[in-house]
Amino acid sequence: MTASTPLVTVVMPSFNEEPHIVRTSLESIRAQTFTDFECIVVDESNRPELAEACRAVCAEDPRFIYVHPTARLGLPGSLNLAISKARGKFIARFDSDDVCMPERLALQVAYLQAHPEISVVGGALDIISNDGQFLAHRSYPQTSTAIAKGMQLTTTIAHPTVMYRKEAIERHGGYNPDFRFAEDLDLWLRWMNAGLRFANLPEVLVQYRQDNTRRDPRHWRFNLRARTSNFSSQHSIRRVIGIACIATWVAIPQQAQEQIFKALILRRGRKEASQ
Numbered sequence: 001m002t003a004s005t006p007l008v009t010v011v012m013p014s015f016n017e018e019p020h021i022v023r024t025s026l027e028s029i030r031a032q033t034f035t036d037f038e039c040i041v042v043d044e045s046n047r048p049e050l051a052e053a054c055r056a057v058c059a060e061d062p063r064f065i066y067v068h069p070t071a072r073l074g075l076p077g078s079l080n081l082a083i084s085k086a087r088g089k090f091i092a093r094f095d096s097d098d099v100c101m102p103e104r105l106a107l108q109v110a111y112l113q114a115h116p117e118i119s120v121v122g123g124a125l126d127i128i129s130n131d132g133q134f135l136a137h138r139s140y141p142q143t144s145t146a147i148a149k150g151m152q153l154t155t156t157i158a159h160p161t162v163m164y165r166k167e168a169i170e171r172h173g174g175y176n177p178d179f180r181f182a183e184d185l186d187l188w189l190r191w192m193n194a195g196l197r198f199a200n201l202p203e204v205l206v207q208y209r210q211d212n213t214r215r216d217p218r219h220w221r222f223n224l225r226a227r228t229s230n231f232s233s234q235h236s237i238r239r240v241i242g243i244a245c246i247a248t249w250v251a252i253p254q255q256a257q258e259q260i261f262k263a264l265i266l267r268r269g270r271k272e273a274s275q
Contacts, residue, residue: 005087005088006036006037006038006063006087006088007036007037007088007089007090007109008034008036008037008038008088008089008090008091008092008105008109008163009037009038009039009040009082009083009086009087009088009090009091009092009166010029010037010038010039010040010092010094010105011039011040011042011079011082011083011086011091011092011093011094012025012026012029012039012040012041012042012082012094012095012096013041013042013043013044013075013078013079013082013095013096014041014042014043014044014045014054014096015043015044015045015096016045016046016047016050017045017050017054017096017097018050019050019053019054019057021096021097021209022053022054022057022096022097023053023057024099025094025095025096025097025098025099025100026039026041026057026058026064026096027057028098028099028100028101028102029064029094029100030061030063030064031102032100032102032103032104032105032106033102033103033105033106034103034105034106034109037063037088037092037105038063038064038065038086038087038088039058039063039064039065040065040067040082040085040086041054041058041064041065041066041067041082041096042067042068042069042073042078042079042081042082043055043066043067043068043096044068044069044072044073044078045068046072051068054066054096055068065085067081067082067085069081073177074177074180075175075180075183076174076175076176076177076179076180076183077175077177079093079174079175079183080174080175080177083166083169083174086166088166089165089166089167090108090109090112090163090164090165090166091163091164091165091166091169092104092105092108092162092163093159093160093161093162093163093164094160094206095160095208095209097209098160098206098207098208098209099128099206099207099209100205100206101203101204101205101206101207103203104123104161104205104206105163107123107201107203107205108121108123108163108201108205109163111199111201112163112165115199117197118144118197118198118199119164119165119168119191119196119197119198120157120162120163120164120165120168120188120191120196120197120198120199121162121163121164121198121199121200121201122140122157122158122159122161122162122163122198122199122200122201122205123140123158123161123200123201123202123203123204123205123206124137124138124139124140124158124161124200124201124202124203124204124205125137125138125158125160125161125204125205125206125207125208126138126204126206126207126208127207127208127209127210128207128208128209128210129209129210130209132207135210137204138158138208139200139202140156140157140158140200141156141200142199142200142201142202143199144197144198144199147198147199147200148192148198148234148235149235149238151185151188151189151192152235152238152239152241152242153238153241153242153245154242155184155185155188156200157188157198157200158206158208159184160206160208161205161206168191168196171194172190172191172194172196173190174187175187179222179225179226180218180222181216181218181219181221181222181223182219182222182223182225182226183222185223185226185227186222186225186226186229186230189226189227189230190230192234193230193232193234220246223246224243224246224247227239227242227243227246228243231243
């Protein structure tokens with residue numbers, strides 16, 4: 001790609017992020033060993049001082065493009081807007097409160113260039129607290145078959161770590177703006193139904209900031225909606241089991257959900273980190 005047409009577009013939605021957090025996130029993009037990228041930041045902050053702080057960080061590097069929508073779009077709408085402005089062949093998804101490891105883009109670009117049959121590649125992540133302390137490690141199945149099989153029961157690719165080919169969006173559609181939650185699951189299931197192949201790298205690509213394991217109860221209802229609306233004959237038995245599990249989970253009181261979810265995430269993460 002030429003200097004005017006970057007190979008990678010990083011898309012980063014932001015909303016009322018504290019200045020030191022968004023600076024840390026954007027500086028982790030700036031510090032990438034792979035430099036042929038642009039970063040489109042769609043900032044929906046409704047606090048002027050926070051919007052200005054985000055804008056100021058973006059102004060420090062010409063590869064960063066700051067966009068402040070006049071109307072609230074929500075996460076899927078922000079992502080679609082950024083992708084519509086993207087010039088890169090590859091789209092890298094990133095959250096405004098996370099931290100990219102320096103080799104992230106380089107590893108994913110090399111993988112996609114070496115594996116033209118793969119449309120989406122993610123990776124492992126470390127969960128950190130708001131003050132940057134390590135909490136747990138999460139890794140995911142690496143092969144397309146294992147990812148597709150596991151996706152019927154859970155989510156087997158981490159949205160903040162993914163890079164995908166822009167042509168996948170152009171051919172099969174992007175994020176559904178009706179999905180306020182679980183927009184990633186809806187997209188992955190639609191793309192899997194269309195025959196797209198996925199992969200995960202074993203390396204940690206992102207430090208994922210998650211102090212709170214509480215999920216909005218609507219998240220699970222959208223998760224269920226994504227699974228039912230994208231139902232197909234592929235992995236049909238596992239899909240039925242997955243739908244039944246989520247439907248049961250939705251009925252569990254929120255406080256109990258939070259305790260179970262926290263125990264599963266942190267226990268599994270610490271076990272993986274010790275291996």
